Amino acid sequence: MKSRIHISLSVSDLHSSVAFYSALFGAEPTKQRDDYANFRLDRPSLHLALVKAPEHASGDSRARHFGIELFDNVNLSDWQARLEQAHMPLKIERQVTCCYAVGNKFWAKDPDGNDWEFWVRSAEAELMKGDSTADCATGEAACCTPQQAEVAVTAAKVKDEAPCCTPDTAGKSGCC
Secondary structure, eight states, X not given: OXXXXXXXXXXXXHHHHHHHHHHXXXXXXXXXXXXXXXXXXXXXXXXXXXXXXHHHHTXXXXXXXXXXXXXXXXXXXXXXXXXXXXXXXXXXXXXXXXTTEEEEEEEEXXXXXXXXXXXXXXXXXXXXXXXXXXXXXXXXXXOOOHHHHHHHHHHHHHHTOOOSSOTTTTTOSSOO
């Protein structure tokens, strides 16, 4: 049975969002109107609808992270190279432990702050997140939890630097 996941996102600026998602997926919208666009994709199997709704787009939404699991590092590298050629800022992580798995990944952020994670799982892990205390203190954490925020703020004060993760950003920066 063939299927396709459907996601509908409210966006504040349809033009910017269409440009971002065209670069992200390497495809133009399947349908586009003044207040709407959609991408019906086979790879990944996704129907993404963008609805112009500035009053809802940047609100505190619980769904701010989406992901595409890839199954080999060559495919991951191809996606990454295409997005780098489009000059899209990416956060790249290698052999990071997150969500009880180890893998390579990168992140892209759309114009309304939604994070898109592309990853390849290379191993299972016994922990939700690896040794995050050191990672977060050095700005390399994929997951910013309230506990990590406390450690990061303390470590940053000692070094007279800005913390990578704070109580305000805890739970909003990516993983799981």
